[in-house]
Amino acid sequence: MAQFRKTGGSWGIVISMIVGLLIFSFVTSNNPGTFGITVLSGLFQGMLLFLVASGLSIVFGLMDVLNFAQGGFFMIGAYVAFDVHHPGGLIDLTNTIPNTDIRFIVAVIAAVIVGGLIGAALERGLLRPLYARPIFQLVLTFGVSLVMIEAVRFIWNTTPYSWTVLFGVREGYFTLLGQQFSTYRLFVIAIGIVLIVSIALLLQRTRIGIIIRAGVEDSAMVEALGINVRAVFTLVFTFGCAIAAFGGAIAAPFLGASIGMGSNFLLAAIAVVVLGGMGSYVGTAAGSVLVGLAIAVVATFSSEYLNQPVWSSMTPMLLLILVLLLRPSGLFGERR
Amino acid sequence: MIKRERQWLLLLILAVLIAFPFIVGALTDSSPTGVPRGDRMIMRGESVRWQAVLIEVYLLAILAMSYNLIFGFTGVISFGHALFFGLGGYIVGLALEFTDLPTGLALIVGAVGGLATAALIGLGIGLVSLRLRGVYFAIFTLAIAEMVFIYFGRLQLTRAEDGFAITDLPTWLDPTQSRLTFYYIVLAIFALTFVFIRRLVNSPTGAVFKAIRENEDRAGAIGYNPLTYKLIAILIGGMLAALAGILQVILNKKVGPELLSVGFTVDPLLMTIIGGAGTFVGPVLGAASLHLLDTILREQVVTIGTTTISISDSWGLILGLIFIGVVLVFPQGIVGTWMHWRVRRQMRRRAVTESPGQNARVLQSDHEPPDRATSID
Numbered sequence: 001m002a003q004f005r006k007t008g009g010s011w012g013i014v015i016s017m018i019v020g021l022l023i024f025s026f027v028t029s030n031n032p033g034t035f036g037i038t039v040l041s042g043l044f045q046g047m048l049l050f051l052v053a054s055g056l057s058i059v060f061g062l063m064d065v066l067n068f069a070q071g072g073f074f075m076i077g078a079y080v081a082f083d084v085h086h087p088g089g090l091i092d093l094t095n096t097i098p099n100t101d102i103r104f105i106v107a108v109i110a111a112v113i114v115g116g117l118i119g120a121a122l123e124r125g126l127l128r129p130l131y132a133r134p135i136f137q138l139v140l141t142f143g144v145s146l147v148m149i150e151a152v153r154f155i156w157n158t159t160p161y162s163w164t165v166l167f168g169v170r171e172g173y174f175t176l177l178g179q180q181f182s183t184y185r186l187f188v189i190a191i192g193i194v195l196i197v198s199i200a201l202l203l204q205r206t207r208i209g210i211i212i213r214a215g216v217e218d219s220a221m222v223e224a225l226g227i228n229v230r231a232v233f234t235l236v237f238t239f240g241c242a243i244a245a246f247g248g249a250i251a252a253p254f255l256g257a258s259i260g261m262g263s264n265f266l267l268a269a270i271a272v273v274v275l276g277g278m279g280s281y282v283g284t285a286a287g288s289v290l291v292g293l294a295i296a297v298v299a300t301f302s303s304e305y306l307n308q309p310v311w312s313s314m315t316p317m318l319l320l321i322l323v324l325l326l327r328p329s330g331l332f333g334e335r336r
Numbered sequence: 337m338i339k340r341e342r343q344w345l346l347l348l349i350l351a352v353l354i355a356f357p358f359i360v361g362a363l364t365d366s367s368p369t370g371v372p373r374g375d376r377m378i379m380r381g382e383s384v385r386w387q388a389v390l391i392e393v394y395l396l397a398i399l400a401m402s403y404n405l406i407f408g409f410t411g412v413i414s415f416g417h418a419l420f421f422g423l424g425g426y427i428v429g430l431a432l433e434f435t436d437l438p439t440g441l442a443l444i445v446g447a448v449g450g451l452a453t454a455a456l457i458g459l460g461i462g463l464v465s466l467r468l469r470g471v472y473f474a475i476f477t478l479a480i481a482e483m484v485f486i487y488f489g490r491l492q493l494t495r496a497e498d499g500f501a502i503t504d505l506p507t508w509l510d511p512t513q514s515r516l517t518f519y520y521i522v523l524a525i526f527a528l529t530f531v532f533i534r535r536l537v538n539s540p541t542g543a544v545f546k547a548i549r550e551n552e553d554r555a556g557a558i559g560y561n562p563l564t565y566k567l568i569a570i571l572i573g574g575m576l577a578a579l580a581g582i583l584q585v586i587l588n589k590k591v592g593p594e595l596l597s598v599g600f601t602v603d604p605l606l607m608t609i610i611g612g613a614g615t616f617v618g619p620v621l622g623a624a625s626l627h628l629l630d631t632i633l634r635e636q637v638v639t640i641g642t643t644t645i646s647i648s649d650s651w652g653l654i655l656g657l658i659f660i661g662v663v664l665v666f667p668q669g670i671v672g673t674w675m676h677w678r679v680r681r682q683m684r685r686r687a688v689t690e691s692p693g694q695n696a697r698v699l700q701s702d703h704e705p706p707d708r709a710t711s712i713d
Contacts, residue, residue, distance in 0.1 A: 066471065126660060126664065129664060130663065130664075133667060135413065135609075136609070136663045136667060139605070139606065139609055139659055139663050140659065140660055140663045140664075142602065142659065143655075143656040143657070143658075143659025143660045143663070144656065144660065145656075146652045146653070146655055146656030146659070147652075147653055147656035147657060147660070149652060150652045150653035150656065151653075154653075267478075267482060270475060270478070271475075271479065274471075274472065274475045278471065278472075313486050314482075314483050314486050314487065317479040317480070317482050317483045317486075318483065320475070320476075320479045321476065321479050321480065321483075324467075324468060324472060324475075324476050324479075325464070325467075328467040328468050328469075328472060329472065330472075
């Protein structure tokens with residue numbers, strides 16, 4: 001609780017910004033249906049952002065590594081899930097598992113495993129020698145992200161894939177406020193909320209969570225207590241990469257799979273992590289929702305009134321600059 | 337201070353670069369000025385082709401040196417360097433194509449305007465660094481550069497993503513007409529930039545830059561306001577980057593949003609690290625090796641069995657592997673590794689001549705190189 005009290009002022013900023021965005025969107029929307037779509041797609045985007053940003057944030061907090069390859073894991077997750085779910089490609093399960101729902105679950109699990117394995121290999125093999133030199137880790141992960149894009153290009157071609165084989169939640173629609181909504185958005189939002197809560201519980205209530213939080217404060221001290229911090233580093237890095245791959249896998253049915261999706265999400269996710277305060281889990285969760293909503297609200301507004309979609313892609317950066325000017329270490333960051 | 341022999345070496349290299357178009361011309365039997373057709377020149381032949389490659393190397397080296405001034409000598413990490421580079425290019429392009437001024441005047445107005453804009457933006461960003469430190473400052477600059485990149489990518493006035501071509505250049509400067517002249521202009525600017533950065537870093541101001549890099553709080557405590565000096569470094573670095581952008585636009589005769597893309601931030605960063613951050617020659621070597629590698633590899637085709645793979649398709653893969661390899665194997669860059677090696681050799685020799693008895697001990701101990709290579713001299 002002490003943590004929440006210390007940064008109490010920032011909750012005010014976050015909540016007032018979100019409420020302000022919602023009121024702005026409601027007032028400027030032509031009908032309630034548009035408003036509903038805006039909010040829903042904002043939360044959907046926010047949850048996907050959270051899946052990329054949470055790994056980025058915990059890894060940065062614990063290990064001081066800004067993992068530029070995080071977007072690559074998102075992309076690889078999308079491609080693996082697509083490949084497993086669809087006929088053809090590297091792994092064809094259409095005959096083995098004819099049920100599309102179960103096949104999608106298998107596809108997501110495959111994406112998480114692939115992402116986690118690559119992440120573990122990256123940490124063990126390449127990052128480990130570089131903990132003393134932070135700027136080099138940045139260059140290294142950037143190089144890895146280039147290699148990942150090339151590997152995906154080599155395996156799956158350059159043409160973007162769009163998800164064609166539908167399944168349960170992806171097919172469904174429901175009507176609200178006289179407007180049709182895809183149930184899939186709701187499904188992703190629900191998964192996102194479950195993840196936010198369960199990671200928070202993991203960090204707050206378990207032994208490993210305590211070690212991670214202590215490591216964020218001072219990893220040398222944790223090591224002095226006789227805990228193998230290096231093993232925790234590997235675990236956390238692997239988890240961060242796996243969760244980004246998971247994000248890519250559940251984004252793929254909606255966004256498809258393309259080469260550029262990783263870097264697009266990475267920039268917005270970096271904005272989320274920094275404006276939330278680096279290393280702060282609460283900040284990342286709140287920042288994801290805030291940035292996701294802001295993107296959707298600005299997108300709806302600018303397509304209705306300004307006839308220019310340019311502003312929505314600039315939104316995360318604008319928000320980041322605004323927050324950094326108000327609070328130089330982010331919304332929930334420690335003042336140094 | 338520069339040792340005399342090293343000064344001679346640098347002058348020798350400069351002389352070779354001056355003679356370069358003629359050397360290549362003589363070796364490949366091609367004219368360094370291109371082939372005349374009517375009253376125009378056609379840029380054909382090995383000599384003019386390699387001039388274009390070297391011009392690119394020089395301007396990338398200027399860009400890398402400007403980044404090194406901010407990152408390598410002052411220790412400020414900026415991810416927004418492409419902003420200066422791209423804006424310099426855009427402003428000179430706008431002045432040349434979208435104003436009614438006579439060509440020569442438009443060029444001067446554009447160049448001065450580009451440099452002035454870079455200075456203003458450097459001042460603005462530098463003032464923000466009063467409040468932001470380390471990664472926060474880096475991400476802040478990235479955010480601003482990305483926003484400007486997205487904005488120019490959609491701006492209808494400058495033909496959005498397609499960009500626009502420069503059609504209106506004075507003939508004496510036009511790289512498709514008199515490339516040899518342009519080659520010497522860029523070479524001169526490159527040499528002057530090198531000398532300028534060297535003088536600046538070796539001046540009292542440069543000493544404060546390095547003090548801030550080593551420990552900002554301590555530099556402040558002995559009475560130097562770190563903000564002022566960071567501001568100077570960002571201002572000068574930004575203007576030099578804008579200069580490189582202006583030259584790039586004149587060389588390619590094209591302006592487009594790719595000038596503002598993250599690529600032109602990452603390139604100087606990598607060139608600096610590969611060559612050796614905080615050294616004078618490092619960024620130049622980094623720029624030369626990366627661009628020459630790029631040029632040479634792009635033409636190669638690898639045949640595995642029956643399938644042929646063009647290297648240009650997988651340039652990203654090679655670049656990525658180079659980054660990883662350099663970071664793991666040569667963490668101090670080309671110049672840093674060279675200095676490390678030289679220090680070890682000197683230590684070994686001294687150990688042999690001074691006290692043969694301690695020989696074995698010195699050989700065994702792993703001499704740490706200087707924490708960060710400060711200068712090649």
